[in-house]
Amino acid sequence: MSLAVLVFGAACGSDDDTPGPANTNADTDVLGPVNAASGEPVKIGYVSDGTTPVYDGSAQLEVADATVAYLNARHAGIGGRPIELVKCETQADPSKAAECAFQMISDGVVAVAVAESGVVDDVWRSLADANIPAMFYGSGNPDLLADRESTFVLGDPTYSVLQLPISLAAKLGVHKVTSVVIDVPAALHTAQDVAPKAFADAGLDYQLVTVPPGTADMTPQMQNIAEGDTGLVFVIGNDTFCISAFNGLRAVGYEGKISAIAQCVTDATRKGVPAETLDGMVVGTTVPTGGTDPSNVVYRAVIDGYGDGLDDADALVGRGTYVTLAGLLAPLAGMSGEISPQTVASSLHSMPETELPGTAGLRYRCNGKAYPENPAVCVRGGLSTTLDGDGQPTEFEVLGSTPIGD
Incomplete structure (x- = not known):
């Protein structure tokens, strides 16, 4: 700012x-x-x-x-x-x-x-x-x-980019998560250095696809994803980046589940991505914004x-x-x-x-026990919502939350 x-x-x-x-x-x-x-x-x-x-x-x-x-x-x-x-x-x-x-x-x-x-x-x-x-x-x-x-x-500092896709993959019964991540240092640290172990510990295969910001046509990258065993595609970036990723997946005929961080879905996304692509997409969020x-x-x-x-x-x-x-x-x-x-x-x-x-x-x-390595954190997990055909949230569900013990 x-x-x-x-x-x-x-x-x-x-x-x-x-x-x-x-x-x-x-x-x-x-x-x-x-x-x-x-x-x-x-x-x-x-x-x-x-x-x-x-x-x-x-x-x-x-x-x-x-x-x-x-x-x-x-x-x-x-x-x-x-x-x-x-x-x-x-x-x-x-x-x-x-x-x-x-x-x-x-x-x-x-x-x-x-x-x-x-x-x-x-x-x-x-x-x-x-x-x-x-x-x-x-x-x-x-x-x-x-x-x-x-x-x-x-x-939860791990929720939006780790616990959300891990919990959603378990819910869907899939065994692999492909993360499409904007190629900037702030996003890549977790995606490259932290995510591989977190997904492996959860029993999931993990594939990382990085794309430079400003890439308008992601069809080549999405083609490689669609041709493999994707399981779940999880997108991390701003709305402009995510619009290109979502439209690239649609262009190559991808029909699997898509999830994304909350920053992906804005009014620009709702205008720039067909309704059938947004319908059913699972998005992480911090608070329920309606319903x-x-x-x-x-x-x-x-x-x-x-x-x-x-x-x-x-x-x-x-x-x-x-x-x-x-x-x-x-x-x-x-x-x-x-x-x-x-x-x-x-x-x-x-x-x-x-x-x-x-x-x-x-x-x-x-009490410092939610994440002992981060004792200031008081919460495990977060919220998710499934978008409707207008790209709007529906009901909200808690994911990645387990009891915080003594």
């Missing part, structure tokens, strides 16, 4: 306003009974990129307000005390991200939630040095994932009841915010006694395995 130069005081600040009453169209049956917090507020930080030169994520901040208002009104905040949200926008600028972290420390927050951000690492370093507990929507930074003291991550799943119904009720005029597009942008904030705060609802960074971290480390709010049944536990 491009970097914006904005005044620090305009980027960071504390939201001291007491949330107003829920809107009258809230579904109270879904939201549960009123259980209002009272007493001295507890400060919780929230960091978002907000508005950047290339991306408007301002709705995330509004969803954060709605989430906290809901938890204060219906779940008695933290230990019965109201949550006071301290918000900061990074504008996707590394220096402002570091400033946000220092703002959280100086404001005396007891924990911080960081949803989708392009500058996660710059927020994390200072918070970790200060031992401020921080819940992240996701990260691939090995140093961040290795922190077992005060860092918590709600995304009647109970977690989606609750989320919509929170937005309708406590969001100040948030529309469907805003709600979609803010879904990761809801998951991250609710994922941080839900295990803290029953705290008693002193509420400090140390007691919050202890409560998160000792929480039982439970359903992660807003994720259609994905479970989490932050």
